[in-house]
Amino acid sequence: MKGRRRLLAAARPYLQIFSVFALTPPPNFFDRTTNRRLRRFLIVGYGVYSLFFLGILICMSYVNVLALNAEIEQFQLEDFTRAMGRVQKVVLASMGIVIHLNMFLNYRRLGHIYEDIADLEMEIDDASQCFGGQPGHNSFRYRLATNCGLWLVALVGLMPRFTIEAMGPFVSWPSKILSELVLIMLQLKCxxxxxxxxxxxxLVLRLRHTLRQLQVELADCNQRDLLQALCVALRRNQQLLGRVWRLVGELEKYFTLPMMFLFLFNGLTILHVVNWAYINQFNPADCCRYVRLGNCVLxxxxxxxxxYLSQRCVNAYNSFPRILHQIRCLSVANNFPVLSMGLREYCLQLQHLRLLFTCGGFFDINLKNFGGLIVTILGYTIILVQFKFQAVAEEKGRFDLNNSKSF
Incomplete structure (x- = not known):
């Protein structure tokens, strides 16, 4: 990832961390400068490493199911808690299997995604050279650090604090550490x-910057030859934005199943934690009350x-029609039919190619649907608590009836 691949070079440390957790192949696997035979050996070795990691995940799921059964017998709980716990552990194991299968089956697609990002970066930068180039390249490293790096450090640092203690006394410390590794791995997929x-x-920001520079040039342009060149630049900007839209489609295909399982697993885990919080509410020896709250927040x-990041990207993409409308309001757009037709075609493309980050069309990844997720979890939590209250009331009624019969 050299020269023209500044975006991928800046993202390399993060991708390397994810590869350590067997979430994605190391980025250097896709570097064509690596010896082909050496790359094959590395791929085979990483495949074995990933299978080993998957084996740990499945074993830890089984260990936690056994610990769950022991804890249920100790508290003499109903079958509902047992079923919910087992479903949560099955989803955990299924998510790990899906992540690894997706990584192996979509290996070539990931390579094409890397190539598309590198090519788009190079062509966008080339297209902007006539307008003074792009802003400082270090701004991307800063954005990546603030948007992903800080949360990465917080997640890895806080998750053990909120989950290890809550695993209970029936899980040994070596198993707790391995289970923690698995939980962090699943969350890092997000x-x-x-x-x-x-x-x-x-990429969208850079294209928007170029379009705004075009707007400035068109505002003071009266030469026909320069207008022709600016129309060509506008057309190129339109084509590059269309390629960014197709890149998002490839990312959707690559991340659909893992992200669907992540949302499902997090929702089930929150309900599972709420269930155990209710069970332990009258237990004076319970030391995990605030820990459970922290786990749910994470x-x-x-x-x-x-x-949030997906919504912000969509908002940046949706700002293009406003800029195009401002260009169409310029006098030069009315006096130069070629420019007017180019702007109209660009606007039609934006109407048809709407940018959406989705999970295979099942739901969109944006703030609106996150609000829907919160409402859904709250709804199921209320149902769960009502179910528990009803069970307690029935148990109390049976107890009072037995006492009255005994007298």
């Missing part, structure tokens, strides 16, 4: 998605970051 969204956002913030 951050991998965020890194790619930030790269797309950077599980909500992680998808919130993805939804």
């Amino acid at each position: 951050l991998e998605y965020c890194v790619f969204v930030v790269m797309v956002y950077e 599980l909500l913030i992680n998808p919130l970051v993805a939804c």
